[in-house]
Amino acid sequence: MQAAGLLLTWVLLRPASTQQCHPSSPGSILRFTDTHAEIRVPALHRVPSSLDPLYSLVRHYLDLIQQNPLPTELLRAALNDPSSVQTSQVVQYELGYIICAAVSLLFTVTVPVAGLCFCYCRSQQRCGGRLRAHRRSLGCRRRCLLICLSITSLIILTSAICALVTNQRVKEQMEPGLGAVPDTLRTLRQHIANVPQGVQMVVDQFEVPRQQIISDLAGVSRSVGLSIHAQLKAMTYAALADLKDRAGDLQTSLHHLQILDKTVRVLTAARAELEPVLREQRQRVVALLDDPRCTSCASILGRAQSLELGADYSKVPSVEKVLKTLAGLPRSDFAEMIRQGNGTFNSIPELAVERMAQVIQELREEMTKMSEKVQSIADGFPLPDYTWHVSEALLKAENRSQPFLREVERFEWYRWIMGMALCSIILLITACNVVGMALGTYGLSKREDPSDYECRGEAGAKFLMVGVGLGFLFSWLLILLVFATFLVGGNIQTLVCRNWVNQEIYKFIDTPGNLPPSMNLTRQLNLRRDSNLSTTYRECKSGAGLWEVLQLEKSYNLDEHLKTPKYTANFQKRLGDFTTHLGDVRLLRSEGRQDLETFARSGVDEVDYGRFQEEMKIPVVQTSLPGLARSLEGLQKMQRNGTVAGRLATEAQALWQMQNSTVQTQEALVVKLGESIRFLSQLAPHLQERVKTTLATTASVEAQLPLQAQQILRQEIGCFTRKELRYFAQYLHWVGHTLREDVASCQPLATALDNGRVILCDRIADPWNAFWFSLGCCTFFLIPNIIFAIRLTKHFRPIRNRLISTGSEETCPFHIPRVTALKL
Known part of the structure; x- marks a missing residue:
């Protein structure tokens, strides 16, 4: 329980600034319609050739x-x-x-x-x-x-x-x-x-971030409320559960104290009634067993002589003072108190929607004004002149x-x-x-x-x-x-x-x-x-x-026209100035606190429950009546004298009747008393600490809840603002890129x-x-x-002259005809 208290304290003291914004989803990247210059000059390049x-x-x-x-x-x-x-x-x-x-x-x-x-x-x-x-x-x-x-x-x-x-x-x-x-x-x-028409087409694309922001504005209030509820519910539910436990302890303790007081009174009265009856029964049994006609009766005579009362609950501590202190408690309805606190906390999302409705409407109107400011990019573009x-x-x-x-x-x-x-x-x-x-x-x-x-x-x-x-x-x-x-x-x-x-x-x-x-x-x-x-x-x-x-004639600096604060200053200021209280939850009213404080100082933890436990270890009667009755029944079968045997049967029957009618009832009361003693003895050592922790936790949660809710509100609005500013930045960056690279390049x-x-x-x-x-x-x-x-x-062409000799061919100024040898 102490560890749970420390954990709850850490949750309370943890700064909300450590919470991080949700990571950007793929939908946070805007998709603009391709707006290019209608007339292009395609770039030509040298085409590789085999030449x-x-x-x-x-x-x-x-x-x-x-x-x-x-x-x-x-x-x-x-x-x-x-x-x-x-x-x-x-x-x-x-x-x-x-x-x-x-x-x-x-x-x-x-x-x-x-x-x-x-x-x-x-x-x-x-x-x-x-x-x-x-x-x-x-x-x-x-x-x-x-x-x-x-x-x-x-x-x-x-x-x-x-x-x-x-x-x-x-x-x-x-x-x-x-x-x-x-x-x-x-x-x-x-x-x-065509530059002016292209610039106007680029400016018209502001409808993309505008619609996205308007869509985000429609759900931001509930999102903020749900975020506050989600981040604070562990702390709040833990405090409410702890308060419910203390209310239960009060109710149960009061119940067991009343049982304890009533049971002790009943047991004391029953003992007083049982004492003369038991003494008379002991005398008869002892006299019978001491009769010379009783065969083998001396063996159980000692047990009969020890037949006397055991536990005496008149000696245990009284809880009347504690009950007197707790009289009339609980004066407050803890169940209704917890239900109301839980309902108030769970209504934070709806409350956020209600409280932020006015600023959401103002932001929608601001988006209309922002469209007019963005139009000034096209209206002030100097190129046509x-x-x-x-x-x-x-x-x-x-x-x-x-x-x-x-x-x-x-x-x-x-x-x-x-x-x-x-x-x-x-x-x-x-x-x-x-x-x-x-x-x-x-x-x-x-x-x-x-x-x-x-x-x-x-x-x-x-x-x-x-x-x-x-x-x-x-x-x-x-x-x-x-x-x-x-x-x-x-x-x-x-x-x-x-x-x-x-x-x-x-x-x-x-x-x-x-x-x-x-x-x-x-x-x-x-x-x-x-x-x-x-x-x-x-x-x-x-x-x-x-x-x-x-x-x-006048310098035109596009970067100056595309600075995000120029268009988003009012939008950001309205979100930055917004504040409201969303965490005013009352967990414990004053009468409930008084009930718990009365419970803590009632003395429940001061009662000596050990004395009760010691007395409960002592039986109602020192000698077991069923055992003695069965012994008498056994002796009856051994007797030769009919009168003695009848008297033994009568005494045994009387012992059984005493056990079933009186002793068993007292033993059942002792068992019931033990349950109450067990609960109260377990509660007593931690009662002061638990009640103190519960009161401190409840007070701390009631004090910290509005502060934590305000911090989360500021954080969520800050995250929302940064998200929407990224839409503006994306658009303005796209405008600058498109104008420089395409439309007015x-x-x-x-x-x-x-x-x-x-x-x-x-x-x-x-x-x-x-x-x-x-x-x-x-x-x-x-x-x-x-x-x-x-x-x-x-x-x-043919050569003009040709000379044939045995050694070599030489050039001659005349032609020697060819001679053909004839065979004879």
Whole structure:
């Protein structure tokens, strides 16, 4: 019992602050409808291709051709005062391209002139034609020429295929790439124009946390009441149970005391009545047993002489004083008192609903006001007044770009047709080489005599000469197309793409004075005065909002507009100021307390219950009446004297009657007395402590219950407030993220710039440069191809003269006919 009291005291003294808020359930995470910008600028990326090694090789080649950095001074002069541009500056920067132009010009002039000279020489039969003599080394030379021509043909074929593929890829990428420019500009304008609608859609999503909070408000009061009841019920129920036990002790103790007093009185009176009867019975039995006629009666004479009374309850302590003190108790109805206390405590949840109804209604009204405050995010959003500069600049760029793009598309069509035609000619030259080598080699294998004419060998030689003729005829067109595309594509790569990747172009644009006033992008796009294109690009790339990069007359700080206290201050204050009393429970009224105090000082614990127990150990009669009666009955059977035998039977019957009528009744009273003594003796040592503990516990619970209930109320309201503030924080965080990352993000501007680089450099310039590089490889390998084809042609035609000797074959100026031996 003492341990239970200590446990209850610990429960009472435990601070409510140690209680923790309930963990957030999955439902506490709000789910917002996806609200994205209706107009998007999809990000483009470089697509891995099997031609990437070729693209990389071309870029390294162009880096060798053009090693100069971005010509800042030259570009500044060209943009601000084109007439001041000096030729020497252009030559110095384009020196690598000029050298390539000189090589191309030399090739353009030299190869056709060489072709004309070769044609003239062939017409005079001074070059080409047939070999004049057969030597042993001709087979080795022929094989070397075949291998060299095969290698050059394979290189030309591979380069031609690459040229065809890249030429087609340029065409495939050019049309969507050019179309993406106005589409992207138009998309940017639409994105900016749709920002207000997007912001309003984001603000309208406040309905999600508002409905969730209103739903939580509907159940918060009962939840608070149930939490108070759940956390305090152990303490309250323990106090009520303890009080019920003390009331039971009072009732039971009073009952047993009354039984004790009454039983002692009855036993005392019964002893007084039994004493003369027992003395008279003893005298008769002793006289009978002492009669000489009684046979064998001396054996039980001693037992009969000791027949006398035992326990004397007149000697036990009196409990009349205790009963007098407890007279009239209990004056209060403990059962009704406990029922009322239990009912009052169990009504706390309903009481909480009633007491919190007013503040719940005020919080609902506050949610309506909060919706109006959140609407101010959309109403105060500054973009519509400051984005018209950007929209105007984008519209102007869109209108100016379309004619230029149409011209580029038209010239690209011509380039593609010329590229396909020249690639077809190169494939035709390669086909002539392959057919010529195949026919010539086959003809040589079928010819027995080198001087014999073989039509297939001659046809192979002619195919080779057709390829040579086509090479001489179209080489100048090939080199012109190569140089034109090389000059355009190379400068795009080295002047634009290379400096676009390392952002040197942005630095050039940002440097004051580099661009003319009409091309001031900071002013045209209405960017911040302390900003530039590089800074704006980086900010937009990292997810800044449009309002953060524009030149606003008044600073607009979204973070200030999205601070939770700005919207939740009143909501939080109303909950913080709310207070009420929910734990006023009366467990023990004053009359009940007086009853228990009277019970404690009544002296129940001062009675010597040990004296009762000692007296109860003494039997009512010292000698067992049933035993003595059975002994007399046994002696009766042994008597020869009928008179003695009859008297023995009579005395035995009298003893049985005394036992059954008087002694057994007293023994039953002694048993009943023992039950009361046992209860009271067990209660007495702890009575003072139990009553004292019960009174102290009850008083402590009555005092602590309101305080504990108030602490739990504050804690539950605090947990509820934090939970609802998390809803606000989730929403405002989502608003900031959505506005910055999607609806009002300036990231599409950075994405558009990146897309422009991907389209121009990765998807158009790379295959464009790979095209002229592959076509140039074909063109320059035509020179060794022509040489090897001309040299190989002689080996496919019959040799003019042949000399046979026993030692070796030598060249002779005349032909010795073949002699055939005849058999006789």
